[in-house]
Amino acid sequence: xxxxxxxxxxxxxxxxxxxxxxxxxxxxxxxxxxxxxxxxxxxxxxxxxxxxxxxxxxxxxxxxxxxxxxxxxxxxxxxxxxxxxxxxxxxxxxxxxxxxxxxxxxxxxxxxxxxxxxxxxxxxxxxxxxxxxxxxxxxxxxxxxxxxxxxxxxxxxxxxxxxxxxxxxxxxxxxxxxxxxxxxxxxxxxxxxxxxxxxxxxxxxxxxxxxxxxxxxxxxxxxxxxxxxxxxxxxxxxxxxxxxxxxxxxxxxxxxxxxxxxxxxxxxxxxxxxxxxxxxxxxxxxxxxxxxxxxxxxxxxxxxxxxxxxxxxxxxxxxxxxxxxxxxxxxxxxxxxxxxxxxxxxxxxxxxxxxxxxxxxxxxxxxxxxxxxxxxxxxxxxxxxxxxxxxxxxxxxxxxxxxxxxxxxxxxxxxxxxxxxxxxxxxxxxxxxxxxxxxxxxxxxxxxxxxxxxxxxxxxxxxxxxxxxxxxxxxxxxxxxxxxxxxxxxxxxxxxxxxxxxxxxxxxxxxxxxxxxxxxxxxxxxxxxxxxxxxxxxxxxx
Amino acid sequence: xxxxxxxxxxxxxxxxxxxxxxxxxxxxxxxxxxxxxxxxxxxxxxxxxxxxxxxxxxxxxxxxxxxxxxxxxxxxxxxxxxxxxxxxxxxxxxxxxxxxxxxxxxxxxxxxxxxxxxxxxxxxxxxxxxxxxxxxxxxxxxxxxxxxxxxxxxxxxxxxxxxxxxxxxxxxxxxxxxxxxxxxxxxxxxxxxxxxxxxxxxxxxxxxxxxxxxxxxxx
Numbered sequence: 001x002x003x004x005x006x007x008x009x010x011x012x013x014x015x016x017x018x019x020x021x022x023x024x025x026x027x028x029x030x031x032x033x034x035x036x037x038x039x040x041x042x043x044x045x046x047x048x049x050x051x052x053x054x055x056x057x058x059x060x061x062x063x064x065x066x067x068x069x070x071x072x073x074x075x076x077x078x079x080x081x082x083x084x085x086x087x088x089x090x091x092x093x094x095x096x097x098x099x100x101x102x103x104x105x106x107x108x109x110x111x112x113x114x115x116x117x118x119x120x121x122x123x124x125x126x127x128x129x130x131x132x133x134x135x136x137x138x139x140x141x142x143x144x145x146x147x148x149x150x151x152x153x154x155x156x157x158x159x160x161x162x163x164x165x166x167x168x169x170x171x172x173x174x175x176x177x178x179x180x181x182x183x184x185x186x187x188x189x190x191x192x193x194x195x196x197x198x199x200x201x202x203x204x205x206x207x208x209x210x211x212x213x214x215x216x217x218x219x220x221x222x223x224x225x226x227x228x229x230x231x232x233x234x235x236x237x238x239x240x241x242x243x244x245x246x247x248x249x250x251x252x253x254x255x256x257x258x259x260x261x262x263x264x265x266x267x268x269x270x271x272x273x274x275x276x277x278x279x280x281x282x283x284x285x286x287x288x289x290x291x292x293x294x295x296x297x298x299x300x301x302x303x304x305x306x307x308x309x310x311x312x313x314x315x316x317x318x319x320x321x322x323x324x325x326x327x328x329x330x331x332x333x334x335x336x337x338x339x340x341x342x343x344x345x346x347x348x349x350x351x352x353x354x355x356x357x358x359x360x361x362x363x364x365x366x367x368x369x370x371x372x373x374x375x376x377x378x379x380x381x382x383x384x385x386x387x388x389x390x391x392x393x394x395x396x397x398x399x400x401x402x403x404x405x406x407x408x409x410x411x412x413x414x415x416x417x418x419x420x421x422x423x424x425x426x427x428x429x430x431x432x433x434x435x436x437x438x439x440x441x442x443x444x445x446x447x448x449x450x451x452x453x454x455x456x457x458x459x460x461x462x463x464x465x466x467x468x469x470x471x472x473x474x475x476x477x478x479x480x481x482x483x484x485x486x487x488x489x490x491x492x493x494x495x496x497x498x499x500x501x502x503x504x505x506x507x508x509x510x511x512x513x514x515x516x517x518x519x520x521x522x523x524x525x526x527x528x529x530x531x532x533x534x535x536x537x538x539x540x541x542x
Numbered sequence: 543x544x545x546x547x548x549x550x551x552x553x554x555x556x557x558x559x560x561x562x563x564x565x566x567x568x569x570x571x572x573x574x575x576x577x578x579x580x581x582x583x584x585x586x587x588x589x590x591x592x593x594x595x596x597x598x599x600x601x602x603x604x605x606x607x608x609x610x611x612x613x614x615x616x617x618x619x620x621x622x623x624x625x626x627x628x629x630x631x632x633x634x635x636x637x638x639x640x641x642x643x644x645x646x647x648x649x650x651x652x653x654x655x656x657x658x659x660x661x662x663x664x665x666x667x668x669x670x671x672x673x674x675x676x677x678x679x680x681x682x683x684x685x686x687x688x689x690x691x692x693x694x695x696x697x698x699x700x701x702x703x704x705x706x707x708x709x710x711x712x713x714x715x716x717x718x719x720x721x722x723x724x725x726x727x728x729x730x731x732x733x734x735x736x737x738x739x740x741x742x743x744x745x746x747x748x749x750x751x752x753x754x755x756x757x758x759x760x761x
Contacts, residue, residue, distance in 0.1 A: 109554035111564045177571045185564030186554070215575045219582035232671040232690050234586065240683055245589055249582055
């Protein structure tokens, strides 16, 4: 073969097959839809991050100095709404999941490509409605929309914001439906359930939660909207309603939603750790079952958000017990990832740095979750910064770290280019340091009794708050770095080749970026996943 | 003539059976999401039924049982004609498929016509929740919640009926264009699944809103 000249012959791939903006807006290719989602969720991430930064600025001083308390209420509400529904829930499934589920199971596309595109349009429409609420004056209910505050007392754009979330919910449902049908129906010959990469198992569990929990949120927000718009009683106690019913229904969705957010992170980690340890995933079956157990038990623990809302002691005890139980499969995963690394040939590439960061931070987030599942401790720290720190360790320390790790890991496949490794390692370090500096002081603050959702606080908490704000600015830098060098590398990065990490899995057997139909020849699978031993043999023979 | 199979098979699938099974699974998943959607409303109904039993039974006694029962009969018959339609599609009879789809649509339209007549009668009786609501008796505000749930739940169901009518209409158009055959008729089967599901929801709605207060009904 001739060597590559200055202007190499352009291969046909999904990126250059079809020109112009319309070929993207009307694409049915799961890979292009994944890119559309990636651009959208990145925008929402930085929008939500901006609100967070403004909140941290406000909290530099004990008195409300930058915003008045009403505006501060809007800041944390919009931060929560944007981050939960427009970044964390769609983040990994709609981007990496959309791109790699068909490739990992050896399919040409998802089962329903048109639904896939529709889900993106619905998502964007919901996002626009929410951004409209934001521009017109914002919303200050908190992301939880608790009644009767949301339905009777507040005079902000509650209905519009809830409508945006309601609409975006249908995009979640369509994505979950598409994934389940795809994983059942589109697997390549020989790709049995126990030959699936763990990424697939975990997305399958996520999708089950998506399709079963999201409709409940939709109907809850619908009832809330009816009560607010028509001033008729459903949840408002003054009108004969039961506000605790709203909380039950809201958390029946929103607790499983935590697993919608973190399971895909686990999916990414389960790919990265074997690749950079050169060992098969330890206890594959157990990790698969643990994913399903998290999805199932996750539906039974919502009451732990309501320990101080008037639950009976007995149901609180049951929910407390079940909340301990759901920690077991999560712990199984952490142990199995650690055991995968044990005596592995570990290389410290950027995705692995993020994965190891995930392991530590997710463990801290999970363990502090157990504090909160304990009835007595929960009464002490509920509605304090302890809770904030706990779920940011899961959501940011877990999901966002996994998202960044996954983006770096799959970047060569998505774009065909390598990112600058040194810079990437540096920013992984910045993210890790910035994250811990932001959120660890919040554990202390919460334990000392600083309540969440206030613009002002007693002066003795200032030191820890300044630390946290300093951390947030470092974290912001850590997030802007990858945005810059990844975009740069898309055009100027080194060519990656099909398998830069020497990873297993069908997605690495095809060109980078992949052709429109993913594979030149439809693949056939004849062995287990993560078979590095066989890969070594083939390299030696080959 | 029916389209050749190669045209019907979408490019992401390898063979027709795979396409059919995947599409059917997709519809079942969709139906489970619908069950969860209505489930939230049934939960709310159950909770408030438990809080306010007297008002809810009084509200139920106020329903027009004759119209409700007629509607139930219409929907059950429509499920029957839909099943016959699916059978016609399976044996490849386009004429009967057309007939049964049309009959199902007519029965669905009867249902919607009666449902909106009922709504209008409720409106005349001041049973629409809000400032104009009126209900004789001590439990008026609790009965208002009964009627609110009634309007939300039957309204959401009626919305599903409208969607169902639209789906049936598009099935008729596609059948007239010759899209379906004994080999390929998955969309008809899926439309049937959806239609039956919406019917089943109504059976539950009928039970909780109409039958419960029957013993107090003023004939």
